[in-house]
Each structure stands twice: as structure tokens, then as C-alpha cells.
Amino acid sequence: QVQLVQSGAEVKKPGASVKVSCKASGYTFTKYAMHWVRQAPGQRLEWMGWINADNGNTRYSQKFQGRVTFTRDTSASTAYMELSSLRFEDTAVYYCARERPGYLDRDFDLWGRGTLVTVSP
């Protein structure tokens, strides 16, 4: 079954880091780029960046540059998103999303169910 399974909910204190995983199954992991998107309560979806699952190249949204790191483990078909120096406003549901293959196409044909990250004192 083609799916993305994300890790479970996290509660972190301000200043801490969180690492969310996204395990792919049912397709060749390295053939697709993976994006990360988040949605804070009452807010719209916010794109964080993407990773080339084949070579590990990354591109980050300027908003998160310096605070977010995307990695992947090809042997485990898993992508990771690590966000550091957490703030209350980082409380959100974090999604991984597979990029649909196509020249210059950056839409997402497969999403995870999301991981709730709560930043609380």
C-alpha cells in the first residue's frame, strides 16, 4: 500500500528540538522528492521546504532557514524533519508530502496524516 506514515505526537518545551519521521512504503523512496508542510491552529498550511530523497539536496523556506533540517535514510525509506529552538508559535501539525513527478511540478500526490507538535512550558 502506497502511504506515508508519520511518527507520533510530541510535546516539547520552548528552546528544545523536535524530530519528526515520515516512513514511505509501497513505492521507490528515492524516486520522489519529499516536502514538509505545517499548519498551526487556525492558520493556513505553510510550506517549510523539501528534500531530494535520492541525493539529499534540500531547499528550505526562508522563514525556517537555520532552524530546520531535513534528512533521509534511504535504507529505511524514511524522511526526517528536525526543528530546533522551538517557540510557542511552532505548535502545529506537521505533514510530509510526496511531490508528484513532473517537470517543474511541485504539487503533492501523497501526504502523511500529520504529526502534532505542541510547544508548552
Added chain:
Amino acid sequence: EIVMTQSPATLSVSPGERATLSCRASQIVSSSLAWYQHKPGQAPRLLIYSASTRATGIPARFSGSGSGTEFTLTISSLQSEDFAVYFCHQYNNWPLTFGGGTKVEIK
């Protein structure tokens, strides 16, 4: 960054009726526009890409139109499973951005 504005925020529709959702971009995004359906606790589902191409397995009652800055998603005859939040997404420019969503609810 490109701001995507969706309207209305909430749409009340009876089953079997037609629903028309709008998405406007603050700058031209060509046809690099996707629509998604999102139900609580589920993964978002790609409906339309390139403004008007249905994704694999999407029923024909879903259609997309538009280019440039104005886009429309039409659901020709709403089924019970279509009540959800719908959001648009532009991928013509970095950063990628999303609309605020339209909630389609039962009238």
C-alpha cells in the same frame, strides 16, 4: 510571496447540488495550481493539478478551471463523502503557498 485567497470561507450545500469554490492568487501563477481535499484526521488528498487535470482516481464530478490568477474548483453534484475542507496551492513560485481553505458543509 504569493498570497492565495479562497472564497467563500464556508459553503453550505445540499447533497446533489453543485458547489463552486474560488481561489485567487496575488500574482500570476500560470497553471501551476493544485486543489486538495482534507478531512479531519486524514491525509490531504490531491484532486486537481495543473489547474484542470484530475489526479488519479478522482471522480469526474470534480473539475478545475482557470489560469493566471483566478481559479475555480467545481463539484458538480455533491456526495456525502465530499463534505470537507478544500484548499488551493500554487507552485509556480517559491515559497510554495496555500489558500486558507473553503469548508464545504451540509446545508
